[in-house]
Amino acid sequence: MEPESQELSLELDQSALQETVDQYSAALEEHRRRQTEIEGVASQEEQAVAEQDDPRNAEKWGTGAVAKEVSSAIHGGVQKTLSSVTTFPERTVDALSGEMSRERREKGYYRPEWDPFENYDNPIITRTWWGQLLEGTVHFGTLAAAIIPTAKATLGRVGLGAAWTGTSSLIRAAGVGAASDLISKESDGHNALGSLRDRYGLIDTPISTKDTDHPIWMKFKNIVEGIGIGMVFDSATLLLGKGSQAVKTQISNRQKSVDIQTNRKGVQELRRNEFGFRGSKNKTVADSHQAAHISQDDPFVVWEQQKRIRNEWGAEDGSTASVTTPIQRERIAREADISEEMVEDVLQKYTSNEKYQKIVEDVKASRQRLVDVFGDSIAAHQRITQGRNAVDMSAEEYLMEIFESSDVYSKGTPDEIVTITSKNVVVVDLVVGTLLRQLRDLGIAGREIADFADLMDIDGPADQIMDTMLTALTEAKRARIVKSQNFRELGAGKRRYLQETLAKDMADTRDSIMSILQIAKDDPDENLLNALFEAFSQMKEVNNLDDFDAWARKVIKGGDIGGKKQTGVLIKELEGMMVNSILSGPKTPIRALMGTSTATFLRPFATTLGATLRYPFDGDSTTIRAGLASLNAMMETIPEAFDLFKSRLNSYWKGDLSTIKSRFAEFNRGDGNWELMRKWVEESGRSTVGDKIAFSMANMARAINDNSFFSAGTRIMASIDDVFAYLLGRAKMREKAMRSALDAKAKGVFTAYTEITPDVIKVFEDDFYRDIFDANGNIVDKATQFARKEVTLTQELTGFVSGLNQVFQANPWAKPFFLFARTGINGLQLTAKHTPGFNFLVKEFNDIAFATKSDIKDLVKYGITNEAELANAKALQTGRFAIGSAVVSLASWAWLRGDMTGNGPADRQKRQAWMDAGYKTRTIKLPFTDVYIGYDAFEPFNQIMSTIADVGDASQLMGEEWTERELQKIALVVGQSVASKSYLAGLQQFVDLFGGRPGQGSRILAGIMNNQVPLSGLRNEIGKIITPYTRELNSGIEDALRNRNLISEYIASNELPIKYDLLNGKPIKDHDPMTRMWNALMPVNFNLESSPGRQLLFNSGYDLRMSTYFSPDGYDLTKAPEIRSMFQKAIGDQNLEHELNKLSRNKRILASIAEMKKDIEKGNRGDYEPGDYYHNIIIGRLFDDAREQAWLNIRQEDIVIDLMQEEDFKTLDRRNKTNETANILNMYK
Secondary structure, three states: OOOOOOOOOOOOOHHHHHHHHHHHHHHHHHHHHHHHHHHHHHHHHHHHHHHHHOHHHOOOOOHHHHHHHHHHHHHHHHHHHHHHHHHHHHHHHHHHHOHHHHHHHHHOOOOOOOOOOOOOOOOOOOOOHHHHHHHHHHHHHHHHHHHHHHHHHHHHHOOOHHHHHHOOHHHHHHHHHHHHHHHOHHHHOOOHHHHHHHHHOOOHHHHHHOOOOOHHHHHHHHHHHHHOOHHHHHHHHHHHOOOOHHHHHHHHHHHHHHHHHHHHHHHHHHHOOOOOOOOOOOOOOOOOOOOOOOOEOOHHHHHHHHHHHHHOOOOOOOOOOEOOOHHHHHHHHHHOOOHHHHHHHHHHHHHOOHHHHHHHHHHHOOOOOHHHHHHHHHHHHHHHHHHHHOOOOOHHHHHHHHHHHOOOOOOOOHHHHHHHHHHHHHHHHHHHHHHHHHHHHHHHHHHHHOOOOOOOOOOOHHHHHHHHHHHHHHHHHHHHHHHOHHHHOOHHHHHHHHHHHHHHHHHHHHHHHHHHHHHHHHOOOHHHHHHHHHHHHHOOOOOOHHHHHHHHHHHHHEEEEOOEEEEOHHHHHHHHHHHHHHOOOOHHHHHHHHHHHHHHHHHHHHHHHHHHHHHHHHOOHHHHHHHHHHHHHHHHHHHHHHHHHHHHHHHHHHOOOOEEEOOOOEEEOOOHHHHHHHHHHHHOOOOOHHHHHHHHHHHHHHHHHHOOOOOHHHHHHHHHHHHHHHHHHHHHHHHHHHHHHHHHHHOOOOOOOOOOOHHHHHHHHHHOHHHHEOOOOOEOOHHHHHHHHHHOOOOOOOHHHHHHHHHHHHOHHHHHHHOOHHHHHHHHHHHHHHOOOHHHHOHHHHHHHOOEOOEOHHHHHHOOOOHHHHHHHHHHHHHHHHHHHHHHHHHHHHHHOOOEOOOOOOOHHHHHHHHHOOOOOOEEEOOOOOOEEEOOOOOOOHHHHHHHHHHHHHHHHHOHHHHHHHHHHHHHHHHHHHHOHHHHHHHHHHHHHOOOOOOHHHHHHHHHHHHHOOOHHHHHHHHHHHOOOOEOOOOOHHHHHHHOOHHHHHOOOOOOOEOEOOOOOOEOOOOOHHHHHHHHHOOOOEEOOOOHHHHHHHHHOOOOOOOOOEOOOOOEOOOOHHHHHHHHHHHHOOOHHHHHHHHOOOHHHHHHHHHHHHHHHOOOHHHOOHHHOHHHHHHHHHHHHHHHHHHHHHOOOHHHHHHHHHHHHHHHHHHHHHHHHHOHHHHHO
16 A cells, blocks of 8 residues: 655744844844954054054154154164175175176075175164155265265375365265265165155255255255154254254254244234134144244345355255244234234344344445345345336346335435345345245145145144245235335325235235135045145245236146146147047057057067077077067966956046056046136136136036046057056066076076976066066066057157157147157157168167177166166067068068059049049958958058058159169158158148148148047947948038038938949948948958959059049039039949950050050150050040040039039130220220
């Protein structure tokens, strides 16, 4: 009996299950919360321990962190000096023997075997720019301290002690600096003094000369005081001055000045019942950058420093101490009521100096003139009172006006003259000049601490800048008022007028500056505030707020900024729009990919080939294996390259990378100045209508440029360039690894392995990563950087072309004709490097070809820094020469077979007629097919191929004797014009624009207008897909614009007339949809139209230029595109191609063509016209009969009748005028 089947069911308690799930979720959440707390506590404990070990690990630095950084800098500098001195002999020997370079090549770094002072496992490090500066100062200061007495003693022993003391300080400084660089181990990899110079100009001069009063050193003082870390300056100065009493006094006075200013400012804040936080009165709890006052000095000392800045080479970017107090600056900035008191205070201190009294005595005794003593101050005062448009007035004449405007009436004694000059000129210059430099230094200080401090803190850098700027503007304004004619004529009411005018004008100025700072403070993007500080740090002359407005306008519209003519953001953004628009077509990035990939992969291939060809002569097998290793590395890295491309493109598309750099342009989305400009235009109340319109246009253009869709082409090409840079870097790693492994094996130190295997190379390769890439993946290797620029066509322009580019930059209206100059010229150079004969025209080729191993110092600009790189470069040149020779041979054979075309006839009208008849420029026939493809995308060989075809065509047209006689001219002209076609095309348009050729101006302007609208490249390609036919155009702008936007023809009320093939009546470019799509998307175009009759026509020399521009009975059709279109169609309907095909088999025709070629070869071309030959007579009859029949077929059309009537009326009118003028004398009778 079978068991009874039972259906089992399980009923679940849904509520109980949900309760269980909730309890589990709650428990899990609690566990996570506790775990987070534990981790947080652990993290806090770890942070506390880290801060206890090193207070610099804290997010916000306090006094302890600053002191630790100072200590590390001092100890590190001394350690570097001791290590440099003790290791100098070993490093010298290793450098001369090549051991240093070998160790760097193998390990990526060099270390002496004996260094008792350097702990490489636990080095002393500094974490700030000023810490590194202080460390460098200590290092080179202590080195110089040893070098100077040694030099004196050495020269003294040889009897040249006077030479040292008699040499200028700058020359001695240069000598000390050179000796320091020689001994310092920091200079083995780079010029360490140069790294300081990069940050602070000529700061190595005071370091080398021990000049602690040098203006550049004062600039350093002002900056670190503005940050609130004056102890850095004190430490550096003490070491620089070797602890002398004068230096100690200088440091003590500085500290005392800062303390006095802080205390007095704090007392003032307390007296004014300021109960909130203020930097001075709450200094013990304030951050270092709050109430960070700049120390004062004696005004006469400051005046002497100011004269050094203006007259001493190397001090022009320096600074001085302050002559004003923070109390004075704040009161003037907020109340504008004590300007006169401040001037009197500075004047009293200035005139009480003993050296000033000596000047007065010299003037009294007429031993010195005022203009000799105070000439620089007089000139500065004249600039203050008269602005940048100062009249051409001598110093004496200007002083006379100063005397006339003063309140002293006798004005005759020397005491009064000097006093007036000092009060009205020198003190004003002292105050304004020091404040302007102080403003710049505060801007630099704020810029340096922007990453870890709030610049808008109470009494922070922003407040300090506002007080300083307003004080400078107030004093400059006061000087202008006092100097004015109105002020001189006021009489007794001068003081009241001065106070009221200053109060009113400066209130408006103060409100404007505060609004600008408030705008920056309230903006969520901190880059805006940083940009404002950057602007302050670069200002050298701000006489009033109009100067700030002028700076803003120059940024927007362009102008002279900092002594250099700058293109404004409006032009830059419009130019960016045009570039993005032109590059928006799908062909552009694909062509860039093809060209760059060819150039990239050909490098290691050509290097290997060249090294192989050179091997019988130099026996260098290492370069062969290194080249093969590079090529193999590129192939292996392709999968990584695809991933990198997707990653970079995603970052560019989303805007994660602010700088988008491609071969054609560079755009930066993270420009904080932009937002500053927008706020100034919209909210400051000081911009004009013109400013607003200009910025509105620029802002619109920028928004379009920032849009990923409108700039897709640029972003894709930037990603492509990044990918190939990575491929080159990986190839260089593999090459270095192979060379290092081969070197190790040759020296017998390769004991761990018996053979060099891929695993062994991988071990070596990893050691070279940091030699090629930095931490951010950017290339740092010089040779790879040069290769990257070469394959991406981004090398900087030099010579004539660079000068031409500068001319176009200075005239932005002409820039559209020179947009892609760098790409075109670099493409020309890359082609020339592959072209036998032309390679000797490239300076780089000659420099490398004739260089020797012992003389490579001049090759660093090509990335060649050692013998291995020189061997690579020579092999690369040989390989390129071999490849270029092969391309020349293959191209020559293709042309001889009639399978390759060049640019066609030099006459543009004739060339266009050939193209209308089916001639395809710059194409080559695929083997075993009748298909022609364009070779324009085959970079860098496309220019070689077109040059050969053009030279060959010239030979056919002009004869062999003429060609031999003029071959050099042909090669140079054709090679140059074709190879730089993208570059010269713009220049040709530029020439045509002013050449007076009918219709050229309209077409060029239409092109510029079209390219200024987004997506011109994409619109053009889409139009060719949807409405592919070539059109007949009038010479106006409208037709030219419509022809570039054929997609619009679907909605046009009257379509542009189609251009028809004269031989078969079909529309020109009547391709099938698949061919259209391919030709629109791919840079390699297919052309299927070819027949024996067409080839016969091109070989015959028959002139097609005027076939449809005039009717058989003489009517002018040049301005009638619709009728020309009808006429072409009617001619084509006669099926001339069929007749020409028959003629191509006619023996008499072929014999006539052969005879014409013989005459050309004999040099008899000038003796006969093309129409003298039988074949052209027959072809001419065919065309004449077809034209007459076609005209007969269309002449009854209304549009044709209207044209004939209009032409007949014009002809009749001209005849009447002729008869009228012939009988004019009879009329008078």
